[in-house]
Amino acid sequence: MRRAAILLAAAATVTACTPDAQTASPAMSAPPPATAPALESSLAPSPIPAPPPAAATALASAPAPSVSRKELPQGGRTIFPDYQLVGFCGTPGAPALGPLLDHPAKKSEKLLALAAQYHTGRKVLPVFELIAVVVQSGGGADGKFRTRVLDATVDEYLQAARDAKGMLLINIQPGQSDFLTEVQRFEKYLHEPDVGVALDPEWAMLPKQTPNKFYGQTTADAINAVIQYVSGIVAKDDLPEKAVVFHKVNNYVVKVKEESAIRPAPGVVVIKSIDGYGNKWVKANTYAFLVKTTPAAIHPGFKLFFDEDTQHGQQLMSPAEVMKLSPVPEYVMYE
Numbered sequence: 001m002r003r004a005a006i007l008l009a010a011a012a013t014v015t016a017c018t019p020d021a022q023t024a025s026p027a028m029s030a031p032p033p034a035t036a037p038a039l040e041s042s043l044a045p046s047p048i049p050a051p052p053p054a055a056a057t058a059l060a061s062a063p064a065p066s067v068s069r070k071e072l073p074q075g076g077r078t079i080f081p082d083y084q085l086v087g088f089c090g091t092p093g094a095p096a097l098g099p100l101l102d103h104p105a106k107k108s109e110k111l112l113a114l115a116a117q118y119h120t121g122r123k124v125l126p127v128f129e130l131i132a133v134v135v136q137s138g139g140g141a142d143g144k145f146r147t148r149v150l151d152a153t154v155d156e157y158l159q160a161a162r163d164a165k166g167m168l169l170i171n172i173q174p175g176q177s178d179f180l181t182e183v184q185r186f187e188k189y190l191h192e193p194d195v196g197v198a199l200d201p202e203w204a205m206l207p208k209q210t211p212n213k214f215y216g217q218t219t220a221d222a223i224n225a226v227i228q229y230v231s232g233i234v235a236k237d238d239l240p241e242k243a244v245v246f247h248k249v250n251n252y253v254v255k256v257k258e259e260s261a262i263r264p265a266p267g268v269v270v271i272k273s274i275d276g277y278g279n280k281w282v283k284a285n286t287y288a289f290l291v292k293t294t295p296a297a298i299h300p301g302f303k304l305f306f307d308e309d310t311q312h313g314q315q316l317m318s319p320a321e322v323m324k325l326s327p328v329p330e331y332v333m334y335e
Contacts, residue, residue, distance in 0.1 A: 070193040070239055073165045074123055077240035079269050080299055085243070085331040086115035087127025089171065089303075091134055092153055108164040111334075117319035120328060126166030129245075129333060130157040133182045135173040135203040135211045145175030145211055146203075148182070154189060167194045169245060173203035175211060179218065180225045190233050196243035197230060199223060201253040202275075217253045218246075220261035227265050234267030244268050245301060245331065248290060249275040256293045264297050271331050273301030277308040280317050287325055301331035 069077065076082050088111050108126070115124040132149045139145050154170070161168040170189060172182045179199050189195045201218040205211060227244050234242055246262075248254050264270045272294050276286025283304075291300055302322060309316050322332055 072125070072240045073162065073167060073194050074125060079241045079243060080330055082122060083125040084118050084120045084122040085125050085127050086118055087129050087169070087331070087333045089129040089131065089333055089335040091131035091149065108160060112164060114319065114334065118323065118332065120323065126161070126164045127169055127331070127333065128157050128161040128166060129169040129171050129198055130154065131171040131173060132186060133172045133174060135175045137212055144177040145205060146173060146177055148185060154186065158189065158195065161194065167196060169196045169198045169243065171198040171200060173200045175203065176205050176207070179204065179222050180229060183226050183229065190230060191237055193239050197226060198245040198247065199226060200247050202247065202249050215252055220258040223262050227263065227268050227270060231265035231268045239267065241267055241269055243271055245271040245273050247273045247275050247303065251290070259293055260295055262295065262298060269299060270297070271299045271301045273303050273331060273333060275303045277305045279314040280321065283309065283317060284325065291327065299330045300327050301333065302329035303333045303335060305335050
């Protein structure tokens, strides 16, 4: 089963992941403010006379110098409706978790070739969705059933995304931790203009639940907390829009009542990625069923699985077939 395969594969990520206590970034202390050198009294400058009234008026009316605002990798500051997102997902050392298991730069050519087949009338923005917090079958040192990738891994995937003129999404499988805590661990990357967040409620375990025995689930409050947190960073740094994705495999992991209470915030586009897997007919019907409850302010997404969707001689849905879904997914992700 895919769930068991994921957990077995996740155990292989230890070379790129470390437990919570070992990955927490040390607090960075700000350097002391620079102080101007004291002037000797004999060299003190003479007072500068005030400009005449006409000159003062001219200075006051002069336009302020323009400040270049940060943009998305291919220009502009808004994601939709300007862009069609097409991405790969994965994490180092775990083939069952997608094609981005290692050397992400080598996957760019395949991703870009797939992305070029999505003719939606929009510019295609490649997405590298790195599973940065990976659910584990064991509790670990802190009992949270998850481990985090090293910053060096995030740096590598971010560079690959930038080389492809795309964006990076930091995917969170929180185990028995919580989404906001795990997102905050990677805050320094969210101050970049090309980094967003993806949340995986299937692996958000309730107390006393363990992965692979139960489906996880989350609430609107948990998702909204991340949205507000990311929105605050966008506003503070005057960044272009960021994406916050939540994956949904069934109506249990994010219940319909909870989904209806999810609220986008300024500077954040919220995407619901529908993750059902199986043959083409099953996937299309899963999408049609789960997309019906999507609030108007949330954008539709769709996930394809290279392995699970092609078992028993089945074929992966083509980009043309994906584009026939209604509504057309604005984010298509391959795992």
